[in-house]
Each structure stands twice: as C-alpha cells, then as structure tokens.
Amino acid sequence: MFNKAPILVLENIxxxxxxxxxxxxxxxxxxxxxxxxxxxxxxxxxxxxxxxxTGIYQDYSxxxxxxxxxxxxxxxxxxxxxxxxxxxxERNLVPDLTGMQNIxxxxxxxNKYGFIKxxxxxxxxxxxxxxxxxxxxxxxxxxxxxxxxxxxxxxxxALYRKxxxxxxxxPTASLSQEDIKGLFTLIKKMKTQGVSVVFISHKIxxxxxxxxxxxxxxxGKKISTHNASELDYSTCVKEMVNRDITSRYPPVSPSNNGxxxxxxxxxxxxxxxxxxxxLYVNEGEVVGLYGLVGAGRxxxxxxxxxxxxxxxGFLYYYGKNINKINNTKEMMDLGIYMVPENRAENGxxxxxxxxxxxxxxxxxxxxxxxxxxxxxxxxLIYAKKVADSxxxxxxxxxxxxxxxxxxxxNKQKIIIGRWILQENLKLLLLDEPTQGIDVGxxxxxxxxxxxxxxxxxxxxxxxxxxxxxxxGICDRIYVFRNRTISKEIKNRNDFNLDSILSYAL
Amino acid sequence: MFKIQxxxxxxxxxxxxLFVYFSIVAPGFSSLRNIFAIVRTASLLGMLSLAYSTMVIxxxxxxxxxxxAAFTSVVTALLIGKAAFPLWIAFLVGFLSALIIAFINSFVxxxxxxxxxxxxxxxxxxxxxxxRWLTNGANYFYPFWPKGFxxxxxxLIKVIPLPAIIFxxxxxxxxxxxxxxxxxRHFYAVGGSPSxxxxxGINVSKNRRKGFIINGILCGxxxxxxxxxxxxxxxxxxDKFMLMGFTACxxxxxxxxxxxxxxxxxxxxxxxxxxLTNGFVFLGISQGAQEIIQxxxxxxxxxxxxxxxxxxxxxxxxxxx
Numbered sequence: 082m083f084n085k086a087p088i089l090v091l092e093n094i095x096x097x098x099x100x101x102x103x104x105x106x107x108x109x110x111x112x113x114x115x116x117x118x119x120x121x122x123x124x125x126x127x128x129x130x131x132x133x134x135t136g137i138y139q140d141y142s143x144x145x146x147x148x149x150x151x152x153x154x155x156x157x158x159x160x161x162x163x164x165x166x167x168x169x170x171e172r173n174l175v176p177d178l179t180g181m182q183n184i185x186x187x188x189x190x191x192n193k194y195g196f197i198k199x200x201x202x203x204x205x206x207x208x209x210x211x212x213x214x215x216x217x218x219x220x221x222x223x224x225x226x227x228x229x230x231x232x233x234x235x236x237x238x239a240l241y242r243k244x245x246x247x248x249x250x251x252p253t254a255s256l257s258q259e260d261i262k263g264l265f266t267l268i269k270k271m272k273t274q275g276v277s278v279v280f281i282s283h284k285i286x287x288x289x290x291x292x293x294x295x296x297x298x299x300x301g302k303k304i305s306t307h308n309a310s311e312l313d314y315s316t317c318v319k320e321m322v323n324r325d326i327t328s329r330y331p332p333v334s335p336s337n338n339g340x341x342x343x344x345x346x347x348x349x350x351x352x353x354x355x356x357x358x359x360l361y362v363n364e365g366e367v368v369g370l371y372g373l374v375g376a377g378r379x380x381x382x383x384x385x386x387x388x389x390x391x392x393x394g395f396l397y398y399y400g401k402n403i404n405k406i407n408n409t410k411e412m413m414d415l416g417i418y419m420v421p422e423n424r425a426e427n428g429x430x431x432x433x434x435x436x437x438x439x440x441x442x443x444x445x446x447x448x449x450x451x452x453x454x455x456x457x458x459x460x461l462i463y464a465k466k467v468a469d470s471x472x473x474x475x476x477x478x479x480x481x482x483x484x485x486x487x488x489x490x491n492k493q494k495i496i497i498g499r500w501i502l503q504e505n506l507k508l509l510l511l512d513e514p515t516q517g518i519d520v521g522x523x524x525x526x527x528x529x530x531x532x533x534x535x536x537x538x539x540x541x542x543x544x545x546x547x548x549x550x551x552x553g554i555c556d557r558i559y560v561f562r563n564r565t566i567s568k569e570i571k572n573r574n575d576f577n578l579d580s581i582l583s584y585a586l
Numbered sequence: 587m588f589k590i591q592x593x594x595x596x597x598x599x600x601x602x603x604l605f606v607y608f609s610i611v612a613p614g615f616s617s618l619r620n621i622f623a624i625v626r627t628a629s630l631l632g633m634l635s636l637a638y639s640t641m642v643i644x645x646x647x648x649x650x651x652x653x654x655a656a657f658t659s660v661v662t663a664l665l666i667g668k669a670a671f672p673l674w675i676a677f678l679v680g681f682l683s684a685l686i687i688a689f690i691n692s693f694v695x696x697x698x699x700x701x702x703x704x705x706x707x708x709x710x711x712x713x714x715x716x717x718r719w720l721t722n723g724a725n726y727f728y729p730f731w732p733k734g735f736x737x738x739x740x741x742l743i744k745v746i747p748l749p750a751i752i753f754x755x756x757x758x759x760x761x762x763x764x765x766x767x768x769x770x771r772h773f774y775a776v777g778g779s780p781s782x783x784x785x786x787g788i789n790v791s792k793n794r795r796k797g798f799i800i801n802g803i804l805c806g807x808x809x810x811x812x813x814x815x816x817x818x819x820x821x822x823x824x825d826k827f828m829l830m831g832f833t834a835c836x837x838x839x840x841x842x843x844x845x846x847x848x849x850x851x852x853x854x855x856x857x858x859x860x861x862l863t864n865g866f867v868f869l870g871i872s873q874g875a876q877e878i879i880q881x882x883x884x885x886x887x888x889x890x891x892x893x894x895x896x897x898x899x900x901x902x903x904x905x906x907x
Contacts, residue, residue, distance in 0.1 A: 388784060410787040421785045428785065432778035432846050441775055442786055444768045453767045483844075485896070499786070 086149040087112045088246050088277045089134070089165075094143035096129055103129040104141070105301045111246065116268055116278045118288035118309070121298035122321055122519035127281050130298070131248055135167050136160035148245070166244035168235045170251040170517070180219030180226070181206060184238045209240050212274070215267065228255040228374060236267070240276075247271065248279040253287060254517060257373045258582065265291045283519055285317055286549070297321055322521045330553035331528045334535055335573065339364025340399065342508050342540045343385075343417070348394030350384040356565045358394070362508060362540040367530055369551040370544040372561030372585050378544040379422055381561070382510045386412050386419045416507035418442075418500040420493075420514055422544075428496040429484055435495060436464040436480045442499035467498040472529045490522030497529070509533070509541045515550060527554050552576045560584040593894075597841040597854045604861050612868035620864065622747050628860025629753035630812055631827050632853060635834035636760055637804035639852040642835055643764060644797040645777035645902045646695065646702035650687070651805055651831060653713035656824035658684045658809025660717045660726060663819040666735065667728030673735060680813075681806040687713065688802025692795045717821055727818040738814035749811050756804065761849040773797065774846075777902050829880060830859050836901060837887035845895035847902070859883075 089111040096104040104126045111117050121127050132138045134145065136154030145152050147163060154160050174183045181203060190201040206219065217226070217233045226234065232255065239247055249268075253261045268278050268291065282288050288295055289309055296306045297320045304320045318329075341363050348358040355377045362368045370378045383389045385396065387409050396403050398415055406412060409419075421427035430438055440447055440460045447459045461480070468475040475494045477487065484492060493514055500506060511530075515523045531554060534541055545551050551558055558570040560581060568584040570576060609616040634651055641648045662680030665671040671679070687709065694705040740748045764770035772793050775783045780790045813819050837858070838851025859880075866876050891901060 386785075408787075408789065409784065410789070413787045419785060421781075426779070427781045430775055430778040430782055432774060437771070441771065441788075444771055448768060452762075453769060454762070455766060455768055455771060483895075 085113050087146075088115075088148060090144075090146040091130075091134070092144045092146070094130070094133060094141060094145070096126075096133060096138060096141040102301055104133075107143075107298075107301075107303045109296060109303060109306070111277050111279060112294075113277055114272050114275060115294060116272060116280060116292045118280045118282065118292035118295040119298060120282065120285060120288055120295060120317065120321060122521050125298040125321070125519075126301045127298055128250070129301075131167060131250060131279075131281070134160070134248065135165055161242060164243070164245035165248070166239035166242055166246070167248040168232075168239050168250065168252060170254060172231055172235065174223050174231060174234060174238075176224035177222050179221060180217065180223055180234045180237075183223055183234055184219065184241050186238070188242060206237065206241065209237060212270070214270075215263070229257055229260040232256060232260070236264075240271075244276060246277050246279065248281070250281045251283065251517065252280070253282065253284060255374065257375070258586070261287075283517070284547070285314060285520065289314065289317070318520055321519075329524070330550070331524075331531045333367075333531060333554060333556065333573065336363055336365030336534070336556055339366065339538060339540075341397075342399060343542075344395075344397040344400075345385070346395040346397070348381075348384070348396065349392040350380060351390035351392045353392065354380040354389070354564060355384060358566055360559050360566065360569070362542055364507075364538040364540055365534050366556040367534055367541045367543050367554055369555030369558040370542060370561055371548060371551045371558055371581060372546065374546060376561035376585065377564040378561050379512055380564075382419060382512050382542065382544060383421075386417065386510060388419075413503075414505070416503075416505040417510065418503065418506060418508070419510040420496050420500070420512060422512040422514075422516065424489070424492050424496055429492050431484065434481045434483050435468065435475070435477055435487075436461060438484060438495050439464040439467050439498050443503060446504075463502070467502055468495075470498075470501070472525075472532060473498050473501065474525070488519075488522075490518040493518060493526070494522070497526070501529075501533075506537075507539050509539070510544075511541060512544045513546065514543070515545065515547065523550070530554060548578055548581060552578065552581070562586070593840075594842050594844070597837070597851065597858065601854055601858050601861065604858060604865065608861065608865035608868065612865060615865060615868050618745075620868075622741075624860050624864045625750045626747050626815060627863065628857050629747070629749040630808055630815070630823075631830055631834065631860060632753045632856035633756060633804050633808040633811075634824075634827050635831045635838075635852045635856045636757060636849065637801040637808070638831045639835040639838065639847050639849065640760065640764065640773075640800050640804075641702070641797050642847045642902055643777050644773050644794055645780065646794060646797060647903070648691070648706045648801060649703060649828075650691065650706040650710040650713060651801060652824040652828040653710040653717075654684050654687050654802070654805035655809040655812060656819070656821045657687070657713045657717050658806050659813035659819040659824075660720055660821065662810060662813050663726045663728060664720060666732065667726065667730075673732045677810050680810055684806030684809060685799070685802045688798045688805070691802075692798035695798070696791050696794055714821075717819075721819065721821075725818045725820050725822075731817065736814055736817060738811045749815055752807070752811060756807070757849065757853050760800070760804075761853070764849050769793075769796070829877075829884065830863075833880060833884040833887060834859055836891065837883065839891050839901065840887060840894070845891040845901070855887075 087110045091107055091109040094104055094107040107130065119127055133141050136157040136159055139155060184206055185202045189197045191197050215233055215237065217230045223231055223234055232252065252264060256264065271278060280288060280292055289312060292309045294306055295309050295312055297304045297317065299321055341361050344361040345358050349356050358381055372378050380389060384391055387407050391404065430441065433441065440463060443463065444455060447456055447463055448454060449456045464480055467473065468477065468480060473494045475491050475498065497514065500509060515526060530541055530543065533539055543555060556573065558581065559566050560568040562585050570581065614620060634655060637651045638648055658680045661683050662676050665676035665679055666673065691706055691709055694700050695702040738749050742748060742751055764773060772788050775788055776790050776793045783790050834852050834855040835847050837855035839845050839847045841851030841854050842848060843851065863876065
C-alpha cells in the first residue's frame with residue numbers, strides 16, 4: 082500500500098499577539114479521508130489555529146504543507162481556491178438572499194457577460210444535495226429557515242467549492258438531535274468521497290464517537306494526538322484541563338422536602354408558544370428542562386419572567402398567586418432572577434466594563450445617601466466581591482476593562498454574577514447557561530449551581546439541550562416537547578438517557 | 587497607562603491648543619468681546635448637542651432637535667409680535683410646544699415602534715415647513731419687543747453672558763444625572779443593549795421616553811434663549827447647528843470614555859466647535875470651506891472612535907454595524 086502524503090501538515094506553528102502567545106510550536110498532521118477532532122478549553126488556540134490554516138492570519142512562524150506542497154496564504158481566498166473550506170460557529174449568511182444564492186455567493190457560474198446562470202448553479206447544488214442526502218429548501222430567503230437549516234446551507238456552501246479539507250467549528254451547537262445524526266452521516270459520506278474533515282467541538286462525547294483521530298490543545302500547545310479508539314473521556318478531559326476531574330459532575334444531595342418556591346398550573350402564554358405547562362420547583366432543587374431546540378423552554382422561562390405576555394393559567398410563589406405581576410422588575414423584587422440564553426445579545430452590555438456589567442443588577446443598593454448617585458467605591462467593592470468569589474472566579478486583568486476580549490465562559494459568569502449576591506435571591510432561571518463554554522468552566526458552573534441550592538434554601542430551573550448535564554446535576558427533569566411538557570421524571574433513579582430522549586422527540 | 591490617560595483628555599488639549607492657535611494668528615480673537623461671542627454661540631450649540639447626545643446614549647437618533655428649537659423660537663416670536671401675548675405666556679407656550687413635539691416623537695418611536703431616525707426625520711420636515719409657512723420664509727423680526735424679552739443679552743457680574751450660565755448649569759445637572767446617577771446608568775444600559783436591559787428588569791420604553799422628554803426640554807430652553815439672544819427667530823442658525831450637533835456628540839465620545847458618547851465630552855466638543863467657527867470667521871475662511879472642515883471633523887471623530895473601540899456598536903448609529 083502506498084501511503085499518500087497527509088492532506089495538511091502544520092510544523093512548529095507559533096502565533097503571538099501583543100501580550101499573549103496564542104499558539105506555541107504546534108505540530109499537526111491531517112491524513113486523507115480522515116475525520117480529525119480538535120478539542121480544548123476556551124483560549125486553548127483552536128480558533129487561532131483555524132484562522133491560520135484558512136488564511137485569515139498571515140503573520141505567524143512555522144510552515145504549512147497542503148497535499149505535500151508548502152503554502153503561504155496572503156488572503157483567505159487563496160486557501161479557498163486550493164481546497165480549504167470552513168464552516169464557522171456563528172452564521173455567515175446574508176439573511177435576505179435565498180439558500181441557493183448564499184451557497185453560490187462569490188463563486189457563481191456566469192455567462193461571458195457576467196450574468197449569473199441560475200440553472201447551472203441550481204444543478205450543481207442539487208448534485209451535491211443528492212450525494213450527501215441533505216434536504217433543505219433553497220428557494221426561500223434564509224432568514225425564514227430554522228437554525229439547523231441555516232447550518233445545512235452553510236455546510237452546502239462549504240461543499241460547493243469541492244474542498245479537500247473541511248473545517249467545522251462547533252457545528253452541532255444549534256442543531257436538533259435529528260440533525261446532529263444527519264450531520265455525522267454526512268461527514269462519513271464526505272470521508273468516502275475524499276474530503277478530510279477537521280471537527281472542533283466542546284462536546285467531547287461527539288468527538289470521541291465520530292472522529293478517527295483527536296488532537297488536544299491546551300494553552301496554545303498541542304498536548305497530544307490520539308486514535309479515537311484509544312482515547313477515553315477522562316483522559317481527554319485530563320489533558321485538556323491538566324487537572325484530575327474525577328467526576329464530570331459534582332455530587333447531588335437530594336433535597337429534603339423544601340418548601341415549594343414556584344408552582345405553575347395549566348400555564349400558557351398569550352401567543353400560544355407554550356401550552357398547559359404544569360411544574361413546580363422546591364427549595365434545594367435543581368429542576369431541569371430538557372427538550373429540543375424549539376420545544377418551548379425559552380418561551381416558558383421568558384413568560385414566567387414577564388418578558389413575554391402571559392396567557393391563561395396560574396403562577397404561585399410560595400403559595401401566593403402572582404398572576405398579576407407583569408414586569409420583570411417585580412419578579413426580581415420577589416427574588417426570581419433570570420439568566421437568558423444567547424449571552425451576546427441578551428446578557429452582556431458591550432458599552433459597560435466588567436464592573437458595570439456586574440453592578441447593573443444591583444445598583445439600587447449601591448447608591449450614595451442622596452439624589453440617587455452611584456457610589457463608585459461601593460460599586461467597585463461589590464463587583465470585586467462577585468468576580469473574585471470562590472464560586473465564580475472570573476478571569477480578568479482589570480475590572481474596569483471592557484468585555485469584548487473575555488471568553489464565553491467568563492462572560493457567562495458575569496451575567497450569573499449579576500444575581501448571585503442578591504440578598505433576596507430565591508429562584509434562578511438559567512436558560513442554556515453552558516452553551517459554547519469549555520469543560521472546565523462548565524464544571525465550575527455545575528458546582529456553583531449545586532452549592533447554591535443546597536446551602537441557601539433556593540431553587541434553580543435549568544434549561545438545557547445537552548442531556549448529559551441535565552442528567553448529571555438535576556434533581557428532577559421536565560421534558561418539553563412540542564410547546565408543552567411531555568413527561569416529568571421525579572426521581573434521579575429513573576433518569577434514563579434513551580427514555581428521556583424518546584419523550585423529547 | 588499615561589498614554590491612555592492622555593488619550594482620554596486629548597479633547598481638552600485640542601480645545602486649549604485651538605484657542606491658543608487662533609489667538610496667535612488672528613488679532614482680536616482673544617479679546618473679551620470675542621470670547622463672549624464664542625461662548626454665546628457655543629452655549630446654544632452646546633444645549634442642542636446635549637439634547638441630541640442624551641438620546642444617542644439611549645440608542646435613539648434624533649433628526650429634529652434643531653428644528654424643534656427653531657420652531658419654539660418662531661412660535662414665541664410670533665405670539666408676541668403678531669398675537670400680542672404677554673411675555674411670559676409666550677415663553678411658556680413656546681417651551682410647551684417643544685415638549686409636545688417631543689411627546690409626539692416619543693409616541694411614534696416607542697408606541698408605533700418606528701425607528702427614531704425616521705420618526706424624527708419626518709417631524710423635522712413638518713417643523714421646518716410649518717416654521718417657513720408661518721414666517722413666510724424670512725427671519726421674523728419684530729421691532730417692539732416688550733421689556734424683558736431680550737433677557738438673554740444680560741451679563742452676570744458684568745462679564746459672563748447669561749446663556750453661558752444657563753448652558754453650564756444645564757450641562758452640569760445633565761452630566762451628574764447621566765454620568766453619575768442610577769437613572770443615567772439605566773440610560774446607558776438601554777442604549778447598550780435593549781434586550782439585556784429588559785432581562786435585567788430595566789424598563790426600556792419608560793427610559794427612552796424620559797430621553798425624549800429631556801431632549802424636548804433642552805430644545806425648548808434653547809429656542810427661548812435663542813430668540814431672546816438674537817432678537818429674531820433665526821432659523822438658518824439652527825440649520826447650521828444640526829451637523830455641528832452630530833459632530834459634537836461623536837467627537838465628545840473620544841473624551842473620557844474611550845468612544846462612548848457622554849455629556850462631558852459633548853460639552854468640550856461644543857466648545858471646540860464654537861472656537862473653530864468663530865476662528866474661521868476671523869481668518870476669513872469661506873462658508874464653503876468651513877462646511878468642508880466640519881464634515882471632515884465629523885467623519886474624523888467617528889474614525890477615531892472606531893480605532894478606540896474597534897467597532898462602531900457603542901455609537902448607537904442607526905445603521906447595521
């Protein structure tokens with residue numbers, strides 16, 4: 082057997098930014114027809130590495146060899162031309178154009194006068210669609226498509242250029258369970274057609290299951306490359322974080338008949354995005370909401386917190402009917418606080434620094450005696466107390482710095498930190514708090530959540546689409562399906578991954 | 587660290603530098619009489635820029651602030667000159683008209699949910715047209731103003747023009763509210779991210795409406811001080827102030843806050859623009875050249891903000907950034 086040259090070889094890649102070494106002497110080999118997973122905490126260097134391989138960064142030391150030839154990109158278009166394509170974590174599509182137009186964007190087949198030949202473009206795409214069995218409408222503006230469908234369009238867009246190497250950055254973050262299965266089938270198909278795939282993800286189980294080889298990055302260095310068959314979860318995590326995490330989740334002490342904080346009966350919202358919800362949360366419990374994207378969890382939490390208008394049904398707080406409350410501020414006065422999903426849009430204030438992002442939730446207690454003036458000294462003390470607290474340990478260099486350069490995990494900690502020291506805190510509503518966060522920070526959040534409910538007679542409603550963490554740290558689970566609750570699982574002993582999934586589909 | 591501090595106070599240095607420059611190259615520039623003139627213009631411009639900046643901080647974009655002040659001037663002048671209203675009632679009605687316009691703007695922008703840029707642009711058209719119609723296109727001048735009408739020409743302690751005092755008092759009060767108080771912090775939050783504000787229990791609509799009202803109050807005061815100072819309803823002056831108001835707001839963002847529009851910066855930038863316009867007259871620079879330089883100043887300020895923040899999101903411009 083003649084061993085073909087590896088598709089991609091990285092030799093001693095080093096990339097420095099002012100004040101930080103993002104990558105240090107990274108060596109990597111991707112073979113032909115290989116699915117290669119890359120894992121690492123936030124800040125490990127995964128994005129930087131991809132930016133170098135796709136030609137976005139041209140200023141680095143070390144060598145890149147593609148199909149045996151040394152390459153030096155002056156522009157990302159050069160990387161695209163020779164066959165390196167990437168699908169990013171965030172969508173890069175034009176909302177008003179159709180799927181087909183987005184897929185061909187920049188590479189349309191035209192006649193000699195420059196007019197786009199729609200038929201030819203369509204044919205080319207249909208061919209790709211057939212080969213990989215992807216079913217998504219390409220004739221409507223993509224803003225009408227769901228998150229999963231948009232992702233499919235992006236993947237088609239990458240495949241349209243017939244790449245030899247396809248890099249996928251967190252491709253399953255916003256996909257439903259079905260679509261995730263579809264994606265991995267697609268990746269297997271691409272393998273058989275001579276495309277090598279680099280797969281970056283925080284979901285270690287997915288990486289272990291679907292990749293041939295796995296490389297682990299930590300602090301800008303490549304720690305190791307393993308055959309996926311020889312790598313297990315705990316070794317992988319250990320190498321990623323360099324600490325022994327003996328278990329993924331902190332121990333769960335079941336609650337001892339705490340009082341019922343919140344009870345929801347036959348609850349619906351005004352626009353019927355949720356129907357007939359019945360659930361309750363007791364002191365000392367983390368109650369999980371599990372469901373697929375679109376099942377109604379976020380709509381439910383937003384209606385409870387008065388961001389959406391209530392419809393019919395009842396809401397009780399420690400037995401008292403609170404239906405009449407119709408604004409978020411009054412919910413906060415009761416002690417109910419929400420951490421919304423999508424922290425970039427709904428959580429972080431870009432024009433505030435870290436200190437102000439934390440204090441905005443508690444300004445009323447940080448004022449001087451008269452005239453409603455903010456006491457800057459009190460604010461600083463409070464913000465530092467939150468940021469440096471043992472539960473949160475937010476990593477920052479200066480509390481007066483802006484948040485742009487913080488990692489996703491630190492941003493999430495800031496938003497949670499807004500509420501964590503509120504004196505009247507009784508119930509936290511967390512909507513997908515661990516999305517896009519690395520393993521180490523996730524663990525810190527799990528510890529925080531358990532500690533919070535077990536020590537403070539408080540409760541948490543925790544909404545997530547990641548089954549392992551729901552099963553890992555919740556006392557009870559409500560499964561959402563089709564805008565209502567399909568099942569309540571009352572006992573940790575009854576947590577069964579397959580049956581929970583079946584209730585969600 | 588020193589570099590950052592230097593950058594933050596750079597506008598002050600520019601202000602002093604410009605003043606010194608013009609004093610040297612233009613004889614008579616630093617005469618007391620001229621300083622009064624600068625201060626009077628800068629006061630009117632300053633109050634309007636503050637009105638505009640307040641709304642920018644909240645994320646709203648007001649195109650009608652100068653038209654609003656001009657309309658107040660016209661209404662006040664006509665009520666006295668043509669309708670023989672008593673002095674203080676005319677002032678009151680003029681001021682109230684500015685408030686009413688602000689309320690209408692807020693209704694269209696908040697309740698009907700039209701982007702504030704468009705809502706206020708439409709209002710500007712209505713106000714400009716109405717003012718022109720009422721005055722037949724000319725500056726309305728009435729030769730028999732009642733005693734007390736020209737109050738804005740008073741000098742306190744014989745040296746300080748009254749408009750300057752009004753401006754400084756308003757600027758300090760507004761600055762304390764917006765930069766130091768909890769209300770101001772809420773304003774910045776709403777401008778920074780309406781969605782995050784809602785999730786933090788801050789009422790976005792209420793705060794935006796407060797911004798419109800503050801804007802209306804300032805435009806009303808400016809309209810009254812303006813007509814009193816000039817002795818006529820000089821609508822062209824207000825037209826020139828519009829672009830300068832935008833510039834003062836975005837140039838002011840450079841001061842102290844690394845690219846975020848703020849009250850103190852708007853104050854200093856208004857002074858800079860006042861010095862510049864006055865200095866240009868002294869140097870005999872043509873009207874056209876002045877406008878070119880002002881345009882460059884506007885674009886240049888925004889470019890500096892981009893360099894400071896690496897994005898334009900914090901300027902709350904009505905465009906996709």
